[in-house]
Amino acid sequence: MHTYTEEDDRIARAVIEYCLDRLKMDVPLDTPRSAEQLADQAGETITPKGIGGDQALQLWANAIGPACLSVDHRRYLSFIPSAPTKASSYFDMLVAASNVYGGSWLEGSGAVYVENQALRWIADLAGLPAEAGGAFVQGGTVGNLSALVAAREYALYRRGSRPARWAVCVTEESHSSVKQSVKVVMDADVLEVPADERGRMTGPALRAAVEQLAPETRDGIFAVVATAGTTNLGIVDDLEGVADVASDYGWWLHVDGAYGGAALAAPSARPLFRGIERADSFIVDPHKWLFAPFDCCALLYRDPVLGRAAHTQRAGYLDAVNVNSEWNPSDFAVQLTRRARGLPFWFSLAVYGTDAYRDAVERTLTVAREGAELIRASEHVRLLVEPDLSVLVFERIGWDAADYARWSAQLLAEQLAFVTPTRHQNKVCTRFAIVNPLTSADDLRLIIESMR
Numbered sequence: 318m319h320t321y322t323e324e325d326d327r328i329a330r331a332v333i334e335y336c337l338d339r340l341k342m343d344v345p346l347d348t349p350r351s352a353e354q355l356a357d358q359a360g361e362t363i364t365p366k367g368i369g370g371d372q373a374l375q376l377w378a379n380a381i382g383p384a385c386l387s388v389d390h391r392r393y394l395s396f397i398p399s400a401p402t403k404a405s406s407y408f409d410m411l412v413a414a415s416n417v418y419g420g421s422w423l424e425g426s427g428a429v430y431v432e433n434q435a436l437r438w439i440a441d442l443a444g445l446p447a448e449a450g451g452a453f454v455q456g457g458t459v460g461n462l463s464a465l466v467a468a469r470e471y472a473l474y475r476r477g478s479r480p481a482r483w484a485v486c487v488t489e490e491s492h493s494s495v496k497q498s499v500k501v502v503m504d505a506d507v508l509e510v511p512a513d514e515r516g517r518m519t520g521p522a523l524r525a526a527v528e529q530l531a532p533e534t535r536d537g538i539f540a541v542v543a544t545a546g547t548t549n550l551g552i553v554d555d556l557e558g559v560a561d562v563a564s565d566y567g568w569w570l571h572v573d574g575a576y577g578g579a580a581l582a583a584p585s586a587r588p589l590f591r592g593i594e595r596a597d598s599f600i601v602d603p604h605k606w607l608f609a610p611f612d613c614c615a616l617l618y619r620d621p622v623l624g625r626a627a628h629t630q631r632a633g634y635l636d637a638v639n640v641n642s643e644w645n646p647s648d649f650a651v652q653l654t655r656r657a658r659g660l661p662f663w664f665s666l667a668v669y670g671t672d673a674y675r676d677a678v679e680r681t682l683t684v685a686r687e688g689a690e691l692i693r694a695s696e697h698v699r700l701l702v703e704p705d706l707s708v709l710v711f712e713r714i715g716w717d718a719a720d721y722a723r724w725s726a727q728l729l730a731e732q733l734a735f736v737t738p739t740r741h742q743n744k745v746c747t748r749f750a751i752v753n754p755l756t757s758a759d760d761l762r763l764i765i766e767s768m769r
């Protein structure tokens with residue numbers, strides 16, 4: 318840290334200029350490079366004397382940045398992309414320049430106040446009660462883990478002792494982060510219950526599976542995770558049916574809406590989410606389909622007291638922030654120091670208004686429905702699952718894994734699109750994940766035609 322110099326002023330302006338240019342342009346997809354290529358093009362960048370701002374920025378612009386894919390490209394349809402609004406992107410610069418401490422109310426009251434308004438918008442979409450609340454955390458992985466830790470603490474408090482093994486019900490389609498958290502981080506058992514033919518967890522199948530378990534296995538179940546928009550298929554579980562089973566057994570219901578929770582904003586998709594208002598905890602990643610930059614996950618508890626009971630850290634040096642039981646975001650998750658990562662999302666919501674969010678999510682759903690029509694109408698491809706949301710899983714009839722790999726690499730090499738293979742029922746296929754309102758049906762047509 319030093320006082321601001323003329324040199325800083327020059328470099329800062331150059332960095333901001335670079336950012337503004339990127340925000341204005343049609344970004345290229347860009348290309349992954351090997352470590353050898355990067356060593357060749359960027360070389361050793363850290364030296365005892367420093368290479369200076371001009372050279373470091375130039376290296377970024379010419380070699381390093383172009384080796385990072387543009388996740389916000391309109392034909393980047395792999396994994397779950399991200400498509401931040403302009404306002405959220407430039408406000409992210411402001412968050413960095415201010416370096417707000419977002420862990421406690423004492424230090425970041427203003428930031429926490431508006432972040433909580435953004436959380437409230439989401440809680441209202443889900444129909445959670447007035448006292449619901451939580452915090453923005455790094456991503457869905459941390460959100461899911463934090464919610465499940467709170468669920469287990471609450472179960473321990475209620476029963477007073479540990480079972481032989483703690484366990485959580487999921488399906489095969491539940492996100493890898495849920496299974497990883499339960500198994501590796503929490504050392505609990507993952508109980509995969511059968512899903513229906515579209516990959517949905519349903520109340521009746523969950524109940525039937527659990528009834529068949531040995532009593533001591535069933536005894537250790539403390540939570541069920543339903544997914545509102547599975548990552549691979551975009552399918553919404555039978556939330557109402559799962560909520561019935563959870564309440565009969567006294568389990569915590571966690572709803573993982575990391576990707577699909579955004580569709581709560583779209584009236585045309587809202588009926589799929591019936592039952593979500595009964596969740597004990599819920600997450601959605603604004604960095605996926607709510608147009609915020611990385612990294613940002615909204616974690617909500619029906620009863621935030623239970624989140625606090627599990628996560629509040631206590632120490633002499635923290636008495637000053639714990640003393641007033643103010644709203645400390647660090648109390649609700651596996652985190653202490655926290656970037657005020659909900660602020661870019663808040664700023665964008667404040668600037669454009671919630672109607673614009675409704676319209677943007679509806680637009681992506683419309684394009685996904687048009688894409689499904691295109692696939693149905695083309696004889697060389699076949700839709701594998703009827704879509705609920707904006708993920709389309711389909712196969713090119715007659716292709717094997719090597720065909721998909723070659724085609725995918727060529728699309729990227731030609732800078733046309735980034736679409737990767739996936740697997741469904743152990744067969745290689747491909748998928749579109751559409752979260753970018755700039756993606757059009759013509760973009761999808763172009764990619765489908767490239768598979769002929």
Ligand SMILES: *Cc1c(COP(=O)(O)O)cnc(C)c1O
Binds near residue numbers: 457544575
């Ligand atoms: C992406 C995703 C996650 C993980 O979220 P990260 O932000 O990548 O940590 C969890 N669950 C679902 C359903 C997801 O789509």
